[in-house]
Amino acid sequence: MWRCYGLTMAPDFQAALITGDIDAVRRCAKSDLHNHAMLGGARDFLAQRTGRNIAPLDRKLGSMAEMHAFVQGAVGELFQNREGRLLAFEATLVQARQDGVTRLEIGEDVWAITFYEGSAAELTRNLQQLHALAAPDIAWVPQLGLSRHCPLAAIERWLRPFLELGFYQTLDLSGDELAQPIEAFKPVFRRAKDAGLRVKAHVGEWGGAEDVWRAVEELALDEVQHGIAAAHSPAVMRFLADNHIRLNICPTSNVMLGRVANLATHPIRQLYDAGVPVTVNTDDVLVFGQGVSEEFLSLYDAGLFSAAELDDIRHTGLTDPYPPR
Ligand SMILES: [Zn+2]
Numbered sequence: 001m002w003r004c005y006g007l008t009m010a011p012d013f014q015a016a017l018i019t020g021d022i023d024a025v026r027r028c029a030k031s032d033l034h035n036h037a038m039l040g041g042a043r044d045f046l047a048q049r050t051g052r053n054i055a056p057l058d059r060k061l062g063s064m065a066e067m068h069a070f071v072q073g074a075v076g077e078l079f080q081n082r083e084g085r086l087l088a089f090e091a092t093l094v095q096a097r098q099d100g101v102t103r104l105e106i107g108e109d110v111w112a113i114t115f116y117e118g119s120a121a122e123l124t125r126n127l128q129q130l131h132a133l134a135a136p137d138i139a140w141v142p143q144l145g146l147s148r149h150c151p152l153a154a155i156e157r158w159l160r161p162f163l164e165l166g167f168y169q170t171l172d173l174s175g176d177e178l179a180q181p182i183e184a185f186k187p188v189f190r191r192a193k194d195a196g197l198r199v200k201a202h203v204g205e206w207g208g209a210e211d212v213w214r215a216v217e218e219l220a221l222d223e224v225q226h227g228i229a230a231a232h233s234p235a236v237m238r239f240l241a242d243n244h245i246r247l248n249i250c251p252t253s254n255v256m257l258g259r260v261a262n263l264a265t266h267p268i269r270q271l272y273d274a275g276v277p278v279t280v281n282t283d284d285v286l287v288f289g290q291g292v293s294e295e296f297l298s299l300y301d302a303g304l305f306s307a308a309e310l311d312d313i314r315h316t317g318l319t320d321p322y323p324p325r
Contacts, residue, residue, distance in 0.1 A: 013314060014307035017300040025293040031103035031317030032096055032292050033141075034225050034248035034281035036174065038079050039071065040106065041091025041286050042098055049087060050078065056289030062258045064176060064206070071287065082115035086126055092285075093134040099291035103318055104135075105170060107143035110158035111150060120161035142168045144197070148175035152184055159188060163195040172225060173201040182215045189219040198222040200248070205259055209233035216245055223248060228259065230276070231267030241275035246316070250283035251299060252290045263302035272309065279317035280310075 016024035047053050054074050061067050079088040085108070096104045108123060116123045124142075131140050144162050146155055162168055171192040173185060182203070189199050201219060204212035205226035212230045215221060216239070227247040230236045240247070249268050254260040260267065271278050280295045282288065290298065296310050305313070 014311050017297060017307040017310060020297065020301070022293055022297055025297055026098070026100040026291070028100060028293075028314070029102040029318060030100060030292050030296070030314055031105075031279060032099070032101045032281050033103075033105040033223075033279050033317055034250055034283055035092065035096075035104065035106050036145075036284055037092040037106040037108070038085065038088045039075070039284035039286045040095060040282065041088055042095035043286065045091050045094045046087070046286075049091075052078070054286055057256050057287055060256050060258055064257075067257060067287070075286070082112075085112055085115070086130060089127060090130045090134050093130060093138065095285050095291065096138055097135045099293050101138060101292055103139045103141065105141040105143050107145060107168065107170075109145035109147055110155065110162055111147060113158045113161065118161065120165055124162075124165060124167055141170060143170040143172055144168045144192075146171065146173045146185070146188065148173055148177070148185075148202075149179040152180070152188070155188060156191075159191070163192065163197075166195075169197060171197045171199045173219075174225065175202070177203060177206045177211070182211070183218050186218055189221075193220060200225055202226055204229035205254070205257075209236040212236055213239055216240070216243070221245060226250065226254070226259075228254060228267045228271070231270040231274075234274070237271060237274035237276055240271075241277075244277060246277040246279065247271060248279050248281050250281045250288075251295055252288045253283035256288055263298055264304060266299075266302075266304060268299075269304050272305070272313070277316050278313060280313055281317075 013028040043054060078084050092106055113120055113123060192199055199219060199221055200223040201215050201221055202225040203215040207229060209229045209232045212224060212227045213236045223246045225248050228249060230240055251263055251266050251268060255262060268278055280292060282292055285291060299305055300307060300310055
């Protein structure tokens with residue numbers, strides 16, 4: 001039986017990959033830095049709490065519209081109110097614990113403040129209580145989410161009270177990459193950076209390499225969620241490598257949404273070879289059916305990386321510059 005305790009037993013992670021021992025991979029410390037907590041929950045936990053079995057995707061999809069339709073059919077209104085969102089958050093902590101995640105970057109969309117009559121403090125207290133209850137051993141990096149389709153004035157109004165708390169450490173912009181020009185979010189991102197947050201955005205999943213470059217420059221991004229289109233441009237990869245911009249990549253999500261043909265040809269390989277810092281993450285475990293442990297093992301089985309290289313990538317995710325809560 002392989003055992004891993006934090007970073008000191010890294011060779012065991014490699015052995016676990018080589019022997020295909022998923023349980024041993026799960027016992028190794030790892031991070032999940034690209035996880036939408038609303039769809040990141042443990043299937044068995046949710047079944048137990050709701051009586052509902054939410055089956056993962058059984059086919060590849062071709063667009064975000066298809067993804068939304070699938071989620072609507074699978075999850076419906078379950079997470080569409082205050083209690084439902086808290087259940088989803090708790091289920092995500094449970095899933096991460098089962099997966100052996102030791103560093104987890106999740107949070108709430110600032111829009112959810114509308115369920116709390118404008119009280120960011122109350123919303124945050126609820127999340128803190130769930131963390132203490134469900135997964136106190138996981139180093140939680142609290143994240144604020146912004147949806148790209150929301151009106152900017154509303155985003156600014158919702159975000160302000162969260163920033164005033166001084167609790168959150170990262171900001172992530174997600175949703176339809178084509179909904180609003182990235183430049184529109186410049187003032188919001190500047191405010192978040194001034195408040196000391198590391199900032200990220202979803203780009204280069206549906207858009208191109210130039211979109212990744214522009215977003216990093218316009219929003220002064222520290223990290224990019226996905227960003228895989230950067231692999232099409234040596235210049236953009238060099239820019240990301242030179243500026244130490246980390247890409248938090250979700251390989252199975254990219255395959256299931258048709259952004260990449262298969263794991264064996266995933267551009268994470270080219271990005272890694274170009275010196276771009278990369279991490280391996282889940283995106284939406286409930287939809288894609290893979291924890292971080294499975295992601296690592298799948299990449300190894302696909303022949304994309306050696307066990308030592310995957311161990312290197314694992315370390316990248318565990319050595320974030322900010323102290324977790
Ligand atoms: Zn995502």
